[in-house]
Structures are given as structure tokens and as C-alpha cells.
Amino acid sequence: MSRLKLATVWLGGCSGCHMSFLDLDEWLIDLAAQADVVFSPFADIKKYPEYVDVVLVEGAIANEEHLETIQIVRERSQILISFGDCAVTGNVTALRNPLGSAEPVLQRSYIQAVDLKPQIPHEPGIVPHY
Numbered sequence: 001m002s003r004l005k006l007a008t009v010w011l012g013g014c015s016g017c018h019m020s021f022l023d024l025d026e027w028l029i030d031l032a033a034q035a036d037v038v039f040s041p042f043a044d045i046k047k048y049p050e051y052v053d054v055v056l057v058e059g060a061i062a063n064e065e066h067l068e069t070i071q072i073v074r075e076r077s078q079i080l081i082s083f084g085d086c087a088v089t090g091n092v093t094a095l096r097n098p099l100g101s102a103e104p105v106l107q108r109s110y111i112q113a114v115d116l117k118p119q120i121p122h123e124p125g126i127v128p129h130y
């Protein structure tokens, strides 16, 4: 029997879901007997594999990089499990949505709430417009 190819992905989340995953403690040993972790923040693997049986996705899609990542993950994974509130409902990451656009969030976070050298990050796509 071939071993399960398991991945975990970290998008816009605090990593608490991954920490909770590690709280499986001794059950991780049982999991290791059944599955190979082929991609994860726990493993130093840079490229998402061409084929994954099951992927756990933590966090919401919060920027352009996340969007590109999740499209690749969707394409190459047989089963995708939204892992935690941020992945399912947006949760903390979605608190900015009622503000309508990225601009008020950027102003509040990087100009109004900063004492030293306030400036808005200028990397394209770092925060989506909507």
C-alpha cells in the first residue's frame, strides 16, 4: 500500500492552527506511520509537489502571493481541507473587510499607529485592493 502524501499550507493566519496540529503529540507518531509530509512549514521544502493526496490549509487568502499559492495547491491536491476559522470564514484576517478597501487598513496600520518612520509598504500586491 502506498503511503499518503500529506501537505500543510500556511496562508494568512497566525500559525496557531499549525501549532494545534503539533499538539497531536503522540498521535503524530501514528500519522508518521501512515503518511509522508511532502510540503509544510514544518519541513524545509520550497516547491509544492506535483501530486498531494491531502492538504490542510491554514489561513485566509490575504494577498496576491496567497492567491497564487492556493491556485497551485488546488490544482495539485486531491483533497483540500480548510484548517481553522481563518481558512473557513476569514476570521481575524477578514476584520479589515468592512473597511471597504486596503487603503484605510494601510493608513491605520502603517501611518496612524506608528511612532517611528511611518510609511506604507510599497511591494505590489502585498495587500489586495478588496
Ligand code: SF4
Residues within 6 Å of the ligand: 012, 013, 014, 015, 016, 017, 018, 058, 059, 083, 084, 085, 086, 087, 091, 092
Ligand atoms: S484560526 Fe486563524 S487566528 Fe485561529 S489559530 Fe488558526 S490561523 Fe490563528
